[in-house]
Amino acid sequence: MFVERRASAWRSIDVEVDAWRREDTIWDRDVLFALLETAGSNAATFPSAKTLVSRIVPSSRLRSVETVGMSGQGSLRRGSTESPDVELLAWAVGCLWGQDTAGPALAQGIPMARYRGQDGSTNVHVCLPISRASAPLEIVAVSLEAVDAEDAIGWVSRLTLVRHLWSTAHPESDDATDPGFVDAVIDDDEAVLTPRQQVILKAMSLGRTNSQIARSIGFSESTVRVESMAIYRYFGVHSRHEAVAAARLTGELLAPEDIPHGQSSGV
Numbered sequence: 470m471f472v473e474r475r476a477s478a479w480r481s482i483d484v485e486v487d488a489w490r491r492e493d494t495i496w497d498r499d500v501l502f503a504l505l506e507t508a509g510s511n512a513a514t515f516p517s518a519k520t521l522v523s524r525i526v527p528s529s530r531l532r533s534v535e536t537v538g539m540s541g542q543g544s545l546r547r548g549s550t551e552s553p554d555v556e557l558l559a560w561a562v563g564c565l566w567g568q569d570t571a572g573p574a575l576a577q578g579i580p581m582a583r584y585r586g587q588d589g590s591t592n593v594h595v596c597l598p599i600s601r602a603s604a605p606l607e608i609v610a611v612s613l614e615a616v617d618a619e620d621a622i623g624w625v626s627r628l629t630l631v632r633h634l635w636s637t638a639h640p641e642s643d644d645a646t647d648p649g650f651v652d653a654v655i656d657d658d659e660a661v662l663t664p665r666q667q668v669i670l671k672a673m674s675l676g677r678t679n680s681q682i683a684r685s686i687g688f689s690e691s692t693v694r695v696e697s698m699a700i701y702r703y704f705g706v707h708s709r710h711e712a713v714a715a716a717r718l719t720g721e722l723l724a725p726e727d728i729p730h731g732q733s734s735g736v
Contacts, residue, residue, distance in 0.1 A: 479594075480618075482582040487633060488626035495623060500524065504630060508637045515638040518599050518609045521631045526624060530613050532592075537561045538607030554612055555691040557594055561610035562698050564596045576606055580629055584621040591615040595628050599635045662703060662721065669696050670716055673709045
C-alpha cells in the first residue's frame with residue numbers, strides 16, 4: 470500500500486482489496502476473532518454493513534457512516550441519516566459516478582480512500598463496495614479520525630474486512646444491499662427533479678457558481694455539489710452546461726423568474 474501525494478489538501482490512499490489480511494495490519498485479536506465469527510451467520514441474521522464498521526472503528530474515532538449506491542435502473546440510492554455528512558456524501562457520489570478510475574475500481578470491489586491532516590489530527594474518508602460485481606453497485610462511505618497518515622492507512626486496511634464478511638454472508642445474492650438503504654430516487658421512468666434541484670438547475674442556466682447558488686437557497690456548497698451530481702445523472706450528462714442544454718431541450722427549466730434569495734424553496 471502506498472500514499473499518492475497530490476497538490477490538494479486531500480491525499481489518496483491506494484487500497485488492496487484484502488488489506489485486512491496483511492501481516493503489517495495491526496488488529497485487536499478479540500475484535501478480529503469476533504468479526505470473523507459473524508461469517509457463519511446467514512443473510513437474515515447478518516449484521517448490517519454499518520454495524521460492522523462500528524465494530525471495527527471505535528466511537529471515539531468514527532465520525533459518520535453513509536450508505537450510497539445505484540438502483541437496478543441506474544438511479545441514486547442513499548441511506549437515510551438524521552444528520553447527513555454532506556462532504557462525505559459528495560465525495561462518495563463522485564467516486565460512485567466517477568468516469569476515470571474511481572467508479573470502475575469500486576465496481577470491481579476495490580475500495581477508495583483519502584486522508585488529510587487538520588488541527589493536529591487526520592480525517593479519513595473510505596468508500597467500501599459491498600455488492601457483487603454483477604449487482605447494482607452499493608457502497609458504505611466512512612469518515613473517521615486518525616492520528617497521522619500511518620494510522621489512517623491502518624484503519625483503511627482494517628475496514629476492507631467489511632466487504633469480505635459481507636460477500637461471505639451473501640454468496641448467492643445479486644442484490645446484497647444494506648438493510649438501511651432506501652430509494653432516494655424512484656425508477657427512471659417516473660423520476661423527476663426535486664424542487665431544490667429545479668432551483669439549482671435554473672441558477673446554473675443563469676451562470677451562477679456553486680457558491681452563489683448556495684447563498685441564494687440557504688444551503689452549503691457541498692449540498693449544491695451533491696444535488697448538481699444528481700441533476701447530471703438525471704439528464705445523463707457530465708457537466709452543468711450539458712445539463713442546462715438537456716433541460717432546455719426537454720422543457721424542464723423553471724419559468725424565467727427570480728431565483729429566491731435566502732430561502733430554501735420549501736425543501
